[in-house]
Amino acid sequence: xxxxxxxAQLRAFGLSKxxxxxxxxxxxxxxxxxxxxxxxxPNVSGLGRYLAAVMATxxxxxxxxxxxxxVWGLRPNAAGHLEVTAARHCEGPPGVRVxxxxxxxxxxxxxxxxxxxxxxxxxxxxxxAVVKAPDLATTIDRAERLRIFDLTAVVDVLERARGRRGATxxxxxxASYEPS
Numbered sequence: 164x165x166x167x168x169x170x171a172q173l174r175a176f177g178l179s180k181x182x183x184x185x186x187x188x189x190x191x192x193x194x195x196x197x198x199x200x201x202x203x204x205p206n207v208s209g210l211g212r213y214l215a216a217v218m219a220t221x222x223x224x225x226x227x228x229x230x231x232x233x234v235w236g237l238r239p240n241a242a243g244h245l246e247v248t249a250a251r252h253c254e255g256p257p258g259v260r261v262x263x264x265x266x267x268x269x270x271x272x273x274x275x276x277x278x279x280x281x282x283x284x285x286x287x288x289x290x291x292a293v294v295k296a297p298d299l300a301t302t303i304d305r306a307e308r309l310r311i312f313d314l315t316a317v318v319d320v321l322e323r324a325r326g327r328r329g330a331t332x333x334x335x336x337x338a339s340y341e342p343s
Contacts, residue, residue, distance in 0.1 A: 167207055167211050169200075193205040210234070214226075216247055220249060226278055227248035236305070238298070284317045287303065288320050290302060292332075296332055303340075
């Protein structure tokens, strides 16, 4: 799990609250967010930071936007944004931006490298709202080179994205991929 574990997982493994506290005091567990710990060392990888953000925000939460683009290998997350999407109102831990969305279909989410994350198509839609058009085109090109670009899935996500911020930009960006 990229070096992170949740309080609930530790309890499911049979550790008591006091057992967890003892391991924190002994330096075997390091608080990453409320209810999420790094194992052994306080600093975890980027993927560990992403998974910790998802775990700390709660169930039915997935990594999204710039962070999802980074996990998929579409674009580096140079600023280190920790962004998640949730269907319900929830508070993320400090440093985690929670996007709320009513547009949540099963095909928009998956698990990649052990991290709950938006699908490539949904990630492209989310990125279209936060990056410039040339950067979006580069990102789509990268998805195609990685062989993870699925035009049918992108068209599907756009059909469900009526009025959503960035949808027009994504439609323009994929226009050259669609048959005339």
